[in-house]
Amino acid sequence: MVVMVGKKVLAISGSPRNGNTDAMLKRVLDSARESGARIELVKLCDKNIEFCDGCDRCCKAHHCHLVDDMQMIYKKIFESTAIVLGSPNYFNNVSALIKNFIDRMNPYYEDERLKGKKVATVCVGGQSYESIKYCEQALEQFLRICSMKLVGKVWATADARREILENEKVMQQCFELGKKLVEE
Numbered sequence: 001m002v003v004m005v006g007k008k009v010l011a012i013s014g015s016p017r018n019g020n021t022d023a024m025l026k027r028v029l030d031s032a033r034e035s036g037a038r039i040e041l042v043k044l045c046d047k048n049i050e051f052c053d054g055c056d057r058c059c060k061a062h063h064c065h066l067v068d069d070m071q072m073i074y075k076k077i078f079e080s081t082a083i084v085l086g087s088p089n090y091f092n093n094v095s096a097l098i099k100n101f102i103d104r105m106n107p108y109y110e111d112e113r114l115k116g117k118k119v120a121t122v123c124v125g126g127q128s129y130e131s132i133k134y135c136e137q138a139l140e141q142f143l144r145i146c147s148m149k150l151v152g153k154v155w156a157t158a159d160a161r162r163e164i165l166e167n168e169k170v171m172q173q174c175f176e177l178g179k180k181l182v183e184e
C-alpha cells in the first residue's frame with residue numbers, strides 16, 4: 001500500500017560525481033522544500049543496483065527478482081508526488097547509471113501508480129544543446145513510455161565539476177522547476 005502524506009519531491013541523480021547535475025538537482029529540491037514539500041535526493045552511484053539481466057519475468061510478475069537497492073527506490077518513487085530526474089550528457093545520451101535505472105523500471109512501465117506522476121528533467125553537458133538534446137530526449141522517451149507527466153525541463157552547458165553554480169540564469173530555472181513540481 002502506498003501512503004502519501006503531503007507533497008514529496010524525489011530527485012534521482014545519474015551523475016557519478018558531486019558535480020553540475022547534483023548542483024542543479026539540489027537547487028530544484030531547495031525550492032520544492034521552500035514550497036512546502038518534503039524532499040530527498042537519491043544518488044544512483046551510491047546505491048547497489050545490479051544491471052537488468054533481461055530475464056523478462058517482470059513482464060508477467062510486475063516486480064523485479066533482483067534483490068538490491070532498486071527495491072527501495074521503487075518504493076520511494078511510488079511514495080513521491082513528483083520526481084526530478086537528472087543526468088549528465090554522456091556521448092549524446094544519458095549516463096549508464098540512468099540507463100540502467102530506466103531498464104530496471106521495466107516491471108512498472110504500465111503501472112497505474114506512475115500514470116500522470118509529475119516529473120521534471122535536468123540535463124547538463126559540456127557542449128551545446130545540439131549534443132545535450134539527445135540526453136533530454138532519452139529521459140523523455142522513458143517518461144512517455146511510463147505515461148508520466150513531464151512538467152518542465154532545464155538543460156545547461158557546463159563541464160568543470162561545479163561550474164554551473166556560476167550560471168545564475170540556469171540556477172534560477174532550477175528554482176522555478178522546483179516550484180512547478182509542488183504546484184497543483
Ligand SMILES: Cc1cc2nc3c(=O)[nH]c(=O)nc-3n(C[C@H](O)[C@H](O)[C@H](O)COP(=O)(O)O)c2cc1C
Binds near residue numbers: 018021092131132161
Ligand atoms: C564519459 C563522458 C562522456 C561525455 N560526453 C559528452 C557529450 O557527448 N556531450 C556533452 O555535451 N558533454 C559530454 N561530457 C561532459 C559532461 O556531460 C559534463 O562534464 C557534465 O558537466 C557532467 O555532469 P556532472 O558534473 O553532473 O557529472 C561527457 C563526459 C564524460 C565523463
